[in-house]
Each structure stands twice: as structure tokens, then as C-alpha cells.
Amino acid sequence: MERPTPTLDYRRKNKKRGGTSLWQDAFRRFIKNKYAILGLVILTFMILFAFIGPYFSPHQDVPDVTKANQPPSKEHWLGTDNLGRDVLLRLMLAGRISLTVGIAATLILLLIGVSLGAISGYYGGWVDVIIMRIADIIYAMPGLPILIVMGAIMSDLKIPPAHRIYYVMFILGIISWVGVARLVRSQILSLKEQEFMLATEVLGLRDSKKIIKHLFPNVLPTVIVAGTLGVASSIISESALSFLGLGVVPPTPSWGYMLSAANNMIDFAKRPWLWIPPGVAIMLTVLAINFVGDALRDAFDPRQKI
Amino acid sequence: MSEPLIEVKNLKKYFPIRGGVLQRTIGYVKAVDGVSFTINKGETLSLVGESGCGKSTVGRTIIRLYDKTDGDVLFKGIPIHSLKKSELRKLRPKMQMVFQDPFSSLNPRLRIGDAVGEALLDHGLVSKNELRDRVIEALEMCGLASYHIDRYPHEFSGGQRQRIGIARALILDPEFIVLDEPVSSLDVSIQAQIINLLMDLQQQKGLTYLFISHDLSVVEHISTRVAVMYLGNIVEMASRDELFDHPLHPYTQALLSAVPIPDPDLKRERIILEGDIPSPANPPKGCKFHTRCPFAKDICKEQVPEFRDVGGGHYVACHLV
Amino acid sequence: MARNIVEFRNLKTYFYTEEGVVKAVNDVSFSIREGETVCVVGESGCGKSVTALSLMRLIQSPPGKIVGGEIIFDGRDILKLSDAEMRRIRGNEIGMIFQEPMTSLNPVLTIGDQLMEPLMLHKHMTKKEAWNKAIELIKQVGIPRAEQIMTSYPHELSGGMRQRIMIAMAISCDPKLLIADEPTTALDVTIQAQILDLLRRLKEEKKMALMLITHDLGIVAEMADYVVVMYAGKVIEEAPVRELFKNPKHPYTRGLLKAKPVIGRRQERLYTIPGQVPNPIDLGDFCYFSDRCEYTMDVCRKKMPPFVADENGHKVACWLYEGEWKK
Numbered sequence: 001m002e003r004p005t006p007t008l009d010y011r012r013k014n015k016k017r018g019g020t021s022l023w024q025d026a027f028r029r030f031i032k033n034k035y036a037i038l039g040l041v042i043l044t045f046m047i048l049f050a051f052i053g054p055y056f057s058p059h060q061d062v063p064d065v066t067k068a069n070q071p072p073s074k075e076h077w078l079g080t081d082n083l084g085r086d087v088l089l090r091l092m093l094a095g096r097i098s099l100t101v102g103i104a105a106t107l108i109l110l111l112i113g114v115s116l117g118a119i120s121g122y123y124g125g126w127v128d129v130i131i132m133r134i135a136d137i138i139y140a141m142p143g144l145p146i147l148i149v150m151g152a153i154m155s156d157l158k159i160p161p162a163h164r165i166y167y168v169m170f171i172l173g174i175i176s177w178v179g180v181a182r183l184v185r186s187q188i189l190s191l192k193e194q195e196f197m198l199a200t201e202v203l204g205l206r207d208s209k210k211i212i213k214h215l216f217p218n219v220l221p222t223v224i225v226a227g228t229l230g231v232a233s234s235i236i237s238e239s240a241l242s243f244l245g246l247g248v249v250p251p252t253p254s255w256g257y258m259l260s261a262a263n264n265m266i267d268f269a270k271r272p273w274l275w276i277p278p279g280v281a282i283m284l285t286v287l288a289i290n291f292v293g294d295a296l297r298d299a300f301d302p303r304q305k306i
Numbered sequence: 307m308s309e310p311l312i313e314v315k316n317l318k319k320y321f322p323i324r325g326g327v328l329q330r331t332i333g334y335v336k337a338v339d340g341v342s343f344t345i346n347k348g349e350t351l352s353l354v355g356e357s358g359c360g361k362s363t364v365g366r367t368i369i370r371l372y373d374k375t376d377g378d379v380l381f382k383g384i385p386i387h388s389l390k391k392s393e394l395r396k397l398r399p400k401m402q403m404v405f406q407d408p409f410s411s412l413n414p415r416l417r418i419g420d421a422v423g424e425a426l427l428d429h430g431l432v433s434k435n436e437l438r439d440r441v442i443e444a445l446e447m448c449g450l451a452s453y454h455i456d457r458y459p460h461e462f463s464g465g466q467r468q469r470i471g472i473a474r475a476l477i478l479d480p481e482f483i484v485l486d487e488p489v490s491s492l493d494v495s496i497q498a499q500i501i502n503l504l505m506d507l508q509q510q511k512g513l514t515y516l517f518i519s520h521d522l523s524v525v526e527h528i529s530t531r532v533a534v535m536y537l538g539n540i541v542e543m544a545s546r547d548e549l550f551d552h553p554l555h556p557y558t559q560a561l562l563s564a565v566p567i568p569d570p571d572l573k574r575e576r577i578i579l580e581g582d583i584p585s586p587a588n589p590p591k592g593c594k595f596h597t598r599c600p601f602a603k604d605i606c607k608e609q610v611p612e613f614r615d616v617g618g619g620h621y622v623a624c625h626l627v
Numbered sequence: 628m629a630r631n632i633v634e635f636r637n638l639k640t641y642f643y644t645e646e647g648v649v650k651a652v653n654d655v656s657f658s659i660r661e662g663e664t665v666c667v668v669g670e671s672g673c674g675k676s677v678t679a680l681s682l683m684r685l686i687q688s689p690p691g692k693i694v695g696g697e698i699i700f701d702g703r704d705i706l707k708l709s710d711a712e713m714r715r716i717r718g719n720e721i722g723m724i725f726q727e728p729m730t731s732l733n734p735v736l737t738i739g740d741q742l743m744e745p746l747m748l749h750k751h752m753t754k755k756e757a758w759n760k761a762i763e764l765i766k767q768v769g770i771p772r773a774e775q776i777m778t779s780y781p782h783e784l785s786g787g788m789r790q791r792i793m794i795a796m797a798i799s800c801d802p803k804l805l806i807a808d809e810p811t812t813a814l815d816v817t818i819q820a821q822i823l824d825l826l827r828r829l830k831e832e833k834k835m836a837l838m839l840i841t842h843d844l845g846i847v848a849e850m851a852d853y854v855v856v857m858y859a860g861k862v863i864e865e866a867p868v869r870e871l872f873k874n875p876k877h878p879y880t881r882g883l884l885k886a887k888p889v890i891g892r893r894q895e896r897l898y899t900i901p902g903q904v905p906n907p908i909d910l911g912d913f914c915y916f917s918d919r920c921e922y923t924m925d926v927c928r929k930k931m932p933p934f935v936a937d938e939n940g941h942k943v944a945c946w947l948y949e950g951e952w953k954k
Contacts (some may be wrong), residue, residue: 022417095513104317129329194410195406196410196412198403202401202403203399203425203478204395204396204397204429205424205425205472209424213424214413217413217416218413218415229343254627301415302415302458302460
């Protein structure tokens with residue numbers, strides 16, 4: 001029996017890799033990615049900034065009209081708003097809301113979207129038909145009117161402002177799972193056509209093995225990309241909701257709310273300290289999440305070098 | 307004569323064609339429309355035919371990758387299509403398959419060692435400690451090296467991937483392997499390596515093959531017996547020598563004469579078939595080949611020819627023989 | 628002797644990839660005479676398609692680039708022409724058909740539109756003239772019901788029919804050279820036989836030269852007047868077809884001929900060429916077949932063999948024939 005002679009085989013140059021798993025390889029690729037690390041650093045900073053930062057602030061989040069609309073100074077690094085509240089402190093408090101909403105809404109939308117999409121694609125038949133028709137209906141419904149109706153219902157039910165944020169996350173998750181579900185479904189449908197999925201059947205692998213070792217790692221990149229986009233769009237959607245008075249209610253701040261609060265010409269032209277900081281915060285966070293998402297996607301691709 | 311390992315009895319596989327908003331069935335593609343044959347222990351039966359003739363569907367239905375529409379498949383007397391899912395799973399290691407496309411037949415995110423060894427582990431046929439040795443043994447048997455075990459599929463060439471696919475099937479110690487066009491996407495020099503490997507393994511392990519191919523020259527090399535398919539039916543079946551020396555069905559004759567032979571001095575009488583293969587969703591009446599047959603008569607348009615033994619195990623379905 | 632229609636002179640087409648330079652076509656020279664069928668044969672990645680694409684100037688750049696050599700087509704160096712001049716040659720003086728008849732036709736245009744376009748563009752025909760010519764072409768490539776085909780879309784035709792349409796498009800402007808890149812690889816044998824027959828007939832009728840790229844030695848034997856064998860970006864052997872099959876010289880050519888199972892020639896075991904094609908990245912200066920060759924000598928691993936012709940015009944690049952050169 002002939003053996004391939006590897007004389008000219010460039011692959012021999014590759015370092016020998018021990019019996020590591022895809023996950024370990026992915027981790028090694030991830031930490032070698034400059035952008036990933038940058039993204040992680042920014043994200044960590046943002047989380048610390050939002051959740052720990054307020055404890056170091058000398059100010060209280062209470063109105064003090066005597067100090068309204070002050071530009072940045074030694075005392076108020078980012079100035080004050082029209083009610084005299086410290087913008088830096090509000091930026092940190094708003095970060096809690098925005099980050100929580102962004103990440104939690106994304107987790108909900110991924111949970112619903114991935115599982116329904118996977119079930120739809122994997123089992124097919126009437127299950128698929130039903131799930132996809134529901135998805136069509138949700139997709140066809142205009143999002144904003146529904147949100148307005150839901151906001152009204154929440155107000156009628158006298159849901160305390162502090163709890164509203166959880167409902168906001170839930171609503172955002174509910175209305176945005178459709179896109180992810182479709183992505184995952186089509187990914188699984190195309191995977192099912194691949195001969196290696198047929199091979200798992202011939203080999204008689206258990207369903208759990210098929211899903212965990214063969215389907216899931218190949219759907220993962222799609223999910224990561226969808227998740228990355230989801231966080232960014234949830235943060236932005238939340239600001240739209242808050243602007244309409246459906247999300248968090250004043251005085252609770254969120255980045256989106258702070259942005260939209262500076263919606264008159266005077267604030268915009270004369271008081272940039274009101275809207276530049278939340279804008280930068282949103283931008284940095286979204287950018288960092290995109291870096292991390294891209295790096296994760298590449299990390300799980302064995303074709304990428306370690 | 308040796309005992310049959312696989313018996314296929316009047317197997318049919320129809321795929322529904324769906325249409326409309328409600329995805330209702332509006333017709334059937336009769337991919338396999340009643341085929342019967344047996345495969346004896348240790349032999350290689352080849353199924354040849356052009357694309358769309360149903361040869362791959364036969365292969366996949368035999369090992370129940372697809373559920374049958376009608377008929378029966380017996381593996382050592384066990385009716386494959388009547389088994390419960392758990393019973394089928396237990397039987398899986400005995401019936402394996404090697405796929406056509408070396409690029410899509412391996413999970414790009416699974417190491418070779420896992421791809422080859424996972425089924426053994428999943429079926430509880432080996433302990434975790436022994437696994438690595440068994441995988442290396444299988445890889446080496448298929449002409450790969452032990453250091454390949456930790457690599458990913460994209461690091462291999464088409465021929466090597468096909469070896470991995472063979473190792474993956476072989477490690478389960480199967481008795482029967484469906485080879486679905488295993489060499490048709492490989493270059494000539496690599497193709498010869500894989501064919502020799504398959505034939506060596508068959509000898510060493512007493513394997514039984516169903517070899518599915520459109521390449522008659524490869525089929526002639528590897529087969530014990532050959533069955534020629536056209537539009538879901540077997541039109542001729544005989545031992546290798548008999549079929550290639552005395553082809554009886556006009557389709558077999560045309561196929562044989564169409565294969566280019568690497569000899570510029572050889573001048574052959576070539577039968578060039580007119581037209582294309584009809585759609586299996588709407589096959590012609592009577593003998594399905596009559597639309598392209600150069601010798602078709604009136605009877606061919608109306609009556610389906612019987613698939614009968616014309617002597618010495620040479621079966622043919624043609625009115626003119 | 629007929630004059631050369633195409634002459635490749637030391638053509639070098641490289642691809643600059645992340646991993647390194649791939650010399651897909653590495654110093655290739657051969658020529659095609661008027662009205663002759665030249666088969667370029669080799670395994671995947673040997674550079675046979677890239678050679679043809681270089682002639683058409685269809686190399687994707689980046690990553691590809693023609694870095695050296697000349698391609699003389701009908702007295703002009705193709706590589707020095709302007710893009711506008713090249714467009715006039717493409718489809719007009721050189722026709723090309725590809726392997727995949729499914730993707731080479733535009734799915735949203737009718738067959739008629741796609742056939743008439745080059746006629747109106749290159750031959751300045753009116754719509755009416757182009758229509759009539761297109762119908763004539765469809766009949767020429769052996770498709771019945773030409774009028775009906777004109778208004779059909781590609782998806783309504785079978786693979787074999789589509790390949791016929793591709794051929795009709797390629798010959799529509801009466802090119803002097805037709806390049807066929809694996810024209811039958813995606814087709815069934817009975818359809819392949821039809822297409823090869825058609826190509827042979829059209830070549831005779833139109834007195835075109837045919838550059839047929841294939842990996843199938845059977846097709847070579849049936850179609851070729853002259854054969855060029857490529858391996859890893861190099862031409863390693865070329866000869867008239869009878870000479871090549873009767874007296875193959877390069878161990879690779881011999882190996883290919885022995886490794887292919889042939890109908891009616893039953894043997895116990897196939898001959899195999901061990902190993903696989905070398906990785907094409909950053910190859911050095913030695914015989915690329917040396918690691919798979921059973922006759923390898925020290926010199927093979929150190930120096931590239933020169934490409935030398937014997938008295939019959941049979942050229943080979945192999946150190947085994949060093950003795951003959953001195954004679």
C-alpha cells in the first residue's frame with residue numbers, strides 16, 4: 001500500500017498540536033487577536049465604568065437647578081444638564097441600563113431565535129411551516145405601533161418604572177428574534193445537505209452528538225454575528241423606545257435617552273457636553289462588541305492560523 | 307455460490323414534488339422505481355448509470371438514509387426498514403458508506419481523530435484509552451500517518467480526505483460498505499491509489515461493496531457484478547466479464563461505446579444516443595429508454611419489458627433481446 | 628506546414644497569496660497551429676486553465692498577475708494590447724467555453740438575447756440579422772426547435788443543451804481559435820460523446836483551431852492532433868498525439884497512462900503514482916515530479932530539467948533523457 005510521501009508537504013512546518021479541542025484552539029486564536037483584546041479591554045472598562053464608577057462619584061443624581069447647564073469644569077468633568085445633574089454620573093448610571101438592556105435583550109433574542117430556527121431547520125415538515133409562518137407574521141407587523149401599544153399597556157397596568165426595563169428587554173427580544181431564526185434555519189438547512197451530516201446518520205451517532213459536535217459548531221459563527229449586531233441594535237432601539245416614553249422613564253437615564261434629550265438646537269449647538277459623551281459611549285461599546293464578535297467568529301474557524 | 311448479504315426486493319423510492327402556497331404534493335419523482343438484486347458476501351456489485359438514474363438513491367435507501375416508498379431491503383435477513391430507531395442504530399456500524407465529495411463529507415470544525423473515532427466511542431465499542439490507538443491503526447491502514455490525527459480537514463488534499471472518509475467507515479469494522487462515487491472527484495493518479503486501497507481492504511477484511519459510479523472504466527476494474535440503471539430501473543445486470551464482453555441492452559451498449567479510450571489508433575463504431583435523459587418526474591411510458599433507443603419498435607412504446615434472466619445470471623429488460 | 632495561430636513564449640502567471648507566491652503557470656511555451664486541435668492535459672492545479680485564461684487576459688488581478696513572457700496571437704502580442712483591443716479579440720477571434728454550463732449563462736436573460744448580443748456587438752448586425760444568425764447557430768449545434776429555444780431561459784434547458792448553447796455563443800463570430808476548458812467534465816458520458824462529436828464537426832466546418840483543456844486521456848486520444856502535458860505549472864512533455872500515446876517519455880505521462888483503468892483492458896491491480904501533487908507555494912528550482920518519480924536521481928532534486936526535443940519533435944523535460952541530448 002502506498003503512503004503519500006510528504007517530502008514537499010508544507011504542512012510539516014506547522015507546529016505539532018496536542019490533543020486540544022476546538023474550544024481550546026479558539027481560545028488561543030482569540031487571545032492572539034489584537035482587536036479582540038482591544039474590544040475586551042473597552043468592554044471591561046465600560047462595565048466597570050457603569051457598575052462600579054458611580055460609587056466613586058462625589059455627586060448625587062438629584063436635580064439642582066442652581067447648577068443647570070454648566071460646561072465641563074474641575075467639579076463637573078463633563079458639565080451638568082438642564083436640571084443641574086452631573087453628566088458624568090448620569091453617563092455611568094445610564095451605562096448600567098443600556099448595557100443591561102443591550103446584552104439581556106440580545107440573549108433573549110438569541111435564545112428564542114436560535115432555538116426556534118434550529119428546530120425549524122432540523123426537523124422541517126409542519127413544525128417548520130408553523131414556526132416560519134409565525135415568524136412571517138411577526139416580521140410583517142410594524143414594530144413601532146406594537147411598542148406603543150405595549151408601552152400604553154404597561155402604563156395602564158401601573159408597572160413601576162424600575163421594573164419597566166425588564167419588560168423593555170423582553171419586548172425587544174420578542175420582536176427581533178425573527179431575523180436570527182431565519183439565519184439559523186437556513187444555515188442548518190444547508191448544513192443538512194452536507195455529506196458530513198449524512199455521515200453522522202450512517203455512523204449511527206446519537207442525536208445529541210450530531211447536534212452538539214456537528215451542527216452547533218458550524219452554526220456558531222452565524223449566531224455570533226447575529227449576537228454582535230443584536231447588542232448594538234438593542235442599545236439603539238432602547239433609546240428609541242425611551243424617547244417615545246416606552247422604555248425607561250425619567251429620571252432613570254440611559255445612553256439613548258441622554259442622546260435624545262439633547263434634541264433641541266440650543267443643546268446641540270451650545271452644549272455639546274450633553275450629547276457627545278453618551279454618543280461616544282454607545283459608539284465605543286458597539287465597536288468593542290463588533291471587535292469581539294469578529295474575533296470570536298474567526299477564532300472558531302479552523303482554517304485561520306493559530 | 308456464496309450467501310447473499312443484502313437482498314433488495316422491488317425497492318421503490320419516490321420523492322414528492324411540492325408546490326403552491328400550502329406545499330401540497332403535486333407529483334412524485336420516481337427516483338427508484340422497483341429494483342431488485344442481491345449482493346453476495348465478499349463481492350462488489352456496481353451500480354452504473356448517468357446522473358438522475360437513481361443509483362445514489364438506491365445506495366442511500368438500502369442503508370436507510372432515506373425511508374423506502376415500497377419494497378424491502380434485507381441485511382443478513384433483517385428487514386432494515388422495519389427496524390426501530392434504536393435497533394437501527396445498533397446495526398449502523400455494520401453498514402457503512404463512503405461519500406462522493408471529499409470536501410463536504412468531513413465536518414470542517416472537527417479534527418480528523420475525532421471524525422474517525424467518534425462513532426466508535428458513541429457506540430461504546432472502545433474505551434477512551436484505547437481510542438487513540440484504534441484511530442491511528444485505522445488511519446495507517448488507509449495510508450495516512452499517525453500525526454494526521456490532530457489536524458483539521460482543510461489541511462488535506464482531496465485524495466487524503468477520501469482516505470479519511472474510508473478510515474471513518476472502516477474503524478467500525480463494517481461488513482457492507484456503500485461507495486457512492488468515491489473516486490469521481492479525484493485526479494487520475496490519486497484515483498488509482500484510492501481504488502487500489504479499496505480493493506486491498508476488501509481482500510484483507512472480506513468486505514462487501516456496493517460501488518456506485520458513472521465511470522465504466524473504473525467499474526470494470528473493481529466489480530464482481532454490474533447493474534446498469536436507467537431512470538429508476540435496472541436495465542441490465544450480469545457478472546463483470548459477461549456485461550462488458552456481451553452487453554445486451556442497447557443502453558449498456560451505448561454507454562460502453564461512449565467512453566473515450568486512450569488509444570488514438572482505435573477506431574470504434576460509436577452509438578451516439580439522441581437527446582437527453584427524460585425527467586424522472588414524468589418518465590416515458592412502456593420501456594423508459596424507447597425515446598432514445600436507436601432500435602425502438604412499437605412494442606417498446608407500450609409495454610414495459612420484463613427484467614428476466616437470459617442465462618447464466620445475465621438479466622436484461624429489453625423486448626429486443 | 629500551417630502557421631501558428633497562438634504561440635505561448637515563456638508565459639509566467641503567478642498568484643500572490645497570503646501564504647506565498649503560487650507559480651500557476653511557470654515558464655510555459657507551446658504553440659497551436661491553424662486548424663489544429665491541441666489538448667492541454669494535466670491534473671487539477673497544474674496550470675492548464677490558467678494558461679487559457681492568460682490567453683484570454685481573464686486572470687483576476689489581484690491576486691493573479693501575468694509577470695512575464697509573450698502570447699503571440701495571429702501576429703500580435705496579446706499581453707501588449709489595450710483593454711479595448713482585447714475586448715475585440717475576446718469572443719470575436721477567440722471563443723471560449725467553460726466547464727460549468729450551469730453558471731456560464733445568465734439566468735435572467737433568454738438564450739436568444741445571450742446569443743444575439745455578441746453578434747450585434749462584434750459583427751455590427753441588426754437585430755433581425757442577429758436573430759436569423761442565432762437561429763442558424765442553434766441549428767448548427769444540433770438543437771431542434773430553434774425558435775422555441777431562442778425564447779427559453781437557461782434553467783429550462785438540460786446541462787447538455789446548455790453546453791451546446793455555450794458552444795453556439797463561442798463560435799458565433801467565427802473565431803480562429805476555440806478554447807474549451809473541460810467542456811464535458813460536468814456531463815454524462817452519453818452527452819459527452821454528443822458534445823465531443825459536435826466540437827469535432829464544428830472544428831472541421833469552421834476550420835478553427837481548438838485548444839482543448841482536459842484531464843481525461845481518453846478524450847485526448849479521441850480529439851487531439853497534438854498534446855501538451857502539464858504538471859505543477861510546467862509543460863513537461865509535448866508531442867503529436869500518436870507519438871505521445873505510443874512512446875510516452877516523461878515518467879509522469881507514463882504513470883498517468885498506466886494509472887487510468889481502461890475499458891476492455893482488465894488488470895489485477897492499477898499502477899499508481901505515489902504521493903500527491905506538490906504544494907504550489909514557493910517551489911524551488913528542481914524537477915517538481917522528483918518526489919513521486921520512481922526513477923529519481925540526485926540531479927532531479929537539484930536542477931530543473933531543460934525542455935528538449937528529439938528528432939521527431941517530441942519534447943520532454945526529464946533528466947532521464949540527458950544522454951540523448953548530446954547525440
